[in-house]
Every structure is written in structure tokens, then in C-alpha cells.
Amino acid sequence: MSSRLIIALDFPSAEQALAFVAPLDPAQCKLKVGFELFVAAGPDFVRQLTGRGFDVFLDLKFHDIPNTVASACKSAAALGAWMINVHASGGSKMMAAARAALQEVGNPPKLIAVTVLTSMDKAQLAGTGVGAEPAVQVKHLAQLAATNGLDGVVCSAQEAAMLREALGNDFLLVTPGIRPAGSSQGDQSRVMTPAQAREAGVSYVVVGRPITQAADPLAVIAQINADL
Numbered sequence: 663m664s665s666r667l668i669i670a671l672d673f674p675s676a677e678q679a680l681a682f683v684a685p686l687d688p689a690q691c692k693l694k695v696g697f698e699l700f701v702a703a704g705p706d707f708v709r710q711l712t713g714r715g716f717d718v719f720l721d722l723k724f725h726d727i728p729n730t731v732a733s734a735c736k737s738a739a740a741l742g743a744w745m746i747n748v749h750a751s752g753g754s755k756m757m758a759a760a761r762a763a764l765q766e767v768g769n770p771p772k773l774i775a776v777t778v779l780t781s782m783d784k785a786q787l788a789g790t791g792v793g794a795e796p797a798v799q800v801k802h803l804a805q806l807a808a809t810n811g812l813d814g815v816v817c818s819a820q821e822a823a824m825l826r827e828a829l830g831n832d833f834l835l836v837t838p839g840i841r842p843a844g845s846s847q848g849d850q851s852r853v854m855t856p857a858q859a860r861e862a863g864v865s866y867v868v869v870g871r872p873i874t875q876a877a878d879p880l881a882v883i884a885q886i887n888a889d890l
């Protein structure tokens with residue numbers, strides 16, 4: 663079975679990202695390209711990664727009017743991404759338009775929706791005008807994503823067991839906010855260890871700084887894969 667580890671390549675340039683990727687094996691991990699790297703390195707960099715055999719999660723978190731998001735999803739699919747995402751808070755029509763757009767392309771990427779960012783806690787969520795507990799809002803948005811035919815959601819591993827029970831075994835649960843024991847929490851709020859995430863039933867974990875800033879990234883990758 664291929665690895666359930668997705669490494670967040672949050673680097674400022676293609677050169678730095680490629681230096682990090684050079685010793686990696688696509689059997690050990692998938693790779694996530696987000697805003698920082700995509701803005702700096704562009705679509706060609708994504709093609710380079712797929713050309714090396716990596717599954718790429720293109721994490722551009724689309725959140726706009728339905729027509730714009732649908733077109734952006736098609737462009738992302740054309741890059742050969744394995745997975746792409748939108749914000750569930752963009753609403754039903756936006757998610758349905760994204761889903762429909764991908765049905766028009768061959769070999770479409772998995773389409774998932776961000777629920778409540780793992781950096782948010784109850785107070786920050788309340789600051790945006792949402793008074794619900796994060797877990798309640800996550801469940802609400804995950805159900806909205808499922809209703810609109812998305813393949814899964816991004817959530818914290820803290821909500822994974824609840825969502826697994828509510829939405830079944832085929833629904834993808836992709837969880838950032840993963841912190842191996844002893845690593846710094848940084849700006850993340852809702853965190854879990856890799857082993858806790860596995861027990862909660864996640865599909866994939868997303869891990870950035872605990873690997874990219876480690877003295878020995880390959881050792882951390884091996885340990886996380888063992889824990890998953």
C-alpha cells in the first residue's frame with residue numbers, strides 16, 4: 663500500500679524544494695504544493711514532480727464564485743495533480759460546479775474541501791462570525807461537501823473519528839496539524855500525533871515543518887510511516 667504521508671513542500675523556491683525532494687522516493691510519501699511554492703515556482707514545477715513519479719496534492723484552496731472555481735479546477739486537473747482542494751465555506755453551488763467541471767476531464771484529481779483550518783480554535787472561529795464549536799462547524803461543512811459529491815475533506819485529526827462514523831469509510835479525511843511527539847506546535851491549534859491520527863481513522867496526514875525543518879528529514883519520514 664502506498665504511503666499515507668503527504669509532505670507539505672512549503673519552500674520559497676523551486677531550487678530549495680527540489681533539493682529537499684531529491685532523496686525522496688514516491689513510495690515513501692506524496693507531496694503537497696501550496697501557495698508559497700506555487701506562486702514562486704509555477705505549473706512547471708508541479709509537472710516536474712509528477713514527472714518524477716510523485717502524487718501531487720495541489721493545495722490552492724480555491725474559494726470564489728462557482729464559475730471561477732470550476733475553471734480553476736479544470737486548470738489544476740490539466741497539470742496532472744492527484745488531489746486538489748476548495749474551501750467548503752464557498753458553499754454548495756461552488757462545490758457542485760467544481761465537481762461538475764472535473765467530470766468533464768479524463769482521469770480527474772481527487773477533489774476535497776477545506777472545512778475549518780487547523781490553525782483555528784473556538785475563539786478565532788467566533789471572530790469570523792461562526793459561533794459553533796470547531797468540531798460542529800467541521801461536521802456541518804463536511805456533510806455539505808459530501809452532499810455535493812466531493813471525495814473528502816481537509817480537517818484536523820481531532821474530528822476524524824466523528825467524520826468517519828458520520829460519512830463512512832470511502833470519504834477521504836486529509837489531516838494537517840500533525841505533530842510527532844516533542845515537535846513544536848507552531849501556528850497550528852488542533853493537533854494530533856501521527857499514531858493518534860491513524861487510530862482516529864484518517865486517510866492521509868499532511869506534515870510540513872516537522873519534516874522539512876528536521877535535521878534528518880528521512881528519519882522523521884521513516885518514523886511517521888511506521889506510526890501510520
Ligand SMILES: O=C(O)c1cc(=O)[nH]c(=O)n1[C@@H]1O[C@H](COP(=O)(O)O)[C@@H](O)[C@H]1O
Binds near residue numbers: 778838848850868869
Ligand atoms: O489545506 C491544507 O493543506 C491545510 C489545511 C488546514 O486546515 N491546515 C493546514 O495546515 N493546511 C496545510 O498543511 C500544511 C501544514 O504544515 P505544517 O504545520 O508545517 O505541518 C501547510 O502547508 C498548510 O498550508
